[in-house]
Amino acid sequence: MNPAHFETDRIIIRPFVEDDLQTIHRILDQTFGDGMNIANESALRERKSWLQWSILSQEWLPKMDQTPYGDRAVLLKTTNQVIGSVGYVPLRDVYWQIPELDIASHGYATPEVGLFWVIDPLHQRRGYATEAAQALIDHAFKHWRLARILATTDDSNVASQAVMRKLGMRLTRNPLPEPHWLQVVGELENTG
DSSP states (O other), X not given: OOTTOXXXXXXXXXOOOGGGHHHHHHHHHHHHSOSTTTTOHHHHHHXXXXXXXXXXXXXXXXXXXXXXXXXXXXXXXXTOXXXXXXXXXXXXXXXXXXXXXXXXXXTSOEEEEEEEEEEOGGGOXXXXXXXXXXXXXXXXXXXXXXXXXXXXXXXXXXXXXXXXXXXXXXXXXXXXXXXXXXXXXXXXXXXX
């Protein structure tokens, strides 16, 4: 199995290609911004650089026997339309701040393997993020034998927290106010 290509009942997950630029730029600008940079040439050039990195990481990390971190395109099987992105992300943070994670490295950042997902607002609330993330979890637990996977978000991202719950993640909260992106951590342990 190609570790960058997955299929489920409704979606295909594959490496990005250069032709995905306009679509993924719009999706990311609308979900992580205000949608005002869709036609901005400078923002598009920056996104193109990110897309090239995403494409190259899917090619080169496996060749070097490294964890194939990075984003992949999420497509509808019925139309072959890109509707989002999902990927493995290297997480390095102060997880010791969250007692339930049981990390004894007080004062030090520790690395973890995380998940990222984003779905086009036109296709949200249909379970695609959960389906895509579950495919990556299944692969990571079965083939890489990871002990656990994390996902992080802030308190206001209730949609992401709902996906974490659907994936069976245990949600924990950071008792400290900073960093703001590390307020909610979903943890899923490999029980297989």
